[in-house]
Amino acid sequence: MNSIQQNIEQITSQIEAIQKKCGRPRDSVQLLAVSKTKPVEAILEAANAGQVAFGENYVQEGADKVAYFNDHYPNLPLEWHFIGPIQSNKSRHVAGNFDWVHTVDRDKIAQRLNDQRPEGLPPIQVLIQVNTSGESSKSGTSDSDIFELAALISSLPNLTLRGLMSIPANVSDYQSQLVAFKQLAELKDKLAARYPELNLDTLSMGMSGDMQAAIEAGSTMVRIGTAIFGARDYSNKN
Template structure:
């Protein structure tokens, strides 16, 4: 049976191959292990293998995990799922990063509910790059206004963009969507000094995402296995 440590090694191997092909440094990519729906035992396996960054999408489930693993205070927790207004307080209190901000109302609630003893919450704006009705995210045209508003909120720290593009038939089509987001990301970098994170690419499209300029890939299935 393949261990979590071996799966992590395999994921890093894919990153290394992709960065080499794109003439990029392997260290320029952060691997976020997406642990949603997975038991604490598997997260602990990844932790023991040296991994520290985990992504969750379901508030109640993730808060239970975070509380039970609170003694491991070097874990960095990222919320990557859609956000309901009535769940913002738990997210603000428990997470280090939120990658799925797509409207100002949610950003303001997170800002107001972030405990004063914690560092500002790192924020990524989620962009619906493929304009899919079934997915969360603001339009690419809305990014600038949302970024300007978020920058006025003292308890939030805008770090960049996130997207989940639609599945495409060819790698070239995938790269086209990813490149559109990279262009938007670079425009933000010219305006704000803290913009350093472009979260795009998952198990199925890691390579084209890295080719287009991703700095963070979100890998779940290839590390923890398919959702049961």
């Protein structure tokens, strides 16, 4: 059984190989380690292996981990990303603990994150989540609504819009994966054309099963969990 460090090295090598195959520059894709349900000891092992960015789906669990590392390892340069759905009654905890939020999909959440960001902290780096598959079970704004939402986010001083995020339909066919990811990349290009003053440099898309298609389509951040940390235990999620 591989260690977390070995898993990170293997995935990093895979990302580098895909980048090269697609003609993309080295280090153009960031690895986001999805650490939801995993103990702080596993995150520390990953951090000691050089991993910086960690993604959490559950608000209280993520906030507790941020507090733990702030208290016990304040010199570790960790970057915390919230990648789960945001309920209005928990937005304050997201605003107070996370550096990035990938799942802003409506005006109300954007406004609450801005208003609840503690004074003295830098702006939250924000991605608009787009429901590219049209599945009712998935969060995300529609293609047509991203422009108005982007305009609002760009007007809020405690938020910085960086790009788009999606969780496409779970399909194994490579071409179908590629089509879905290219759709999001094209949306980002349209958004950048309408708001050229914004630094829209991030596409958060791709997981273990569709990472190659995501990178070929232009992903700049892939979200990998089980392949790094092993199978998850959901019994204590919150």
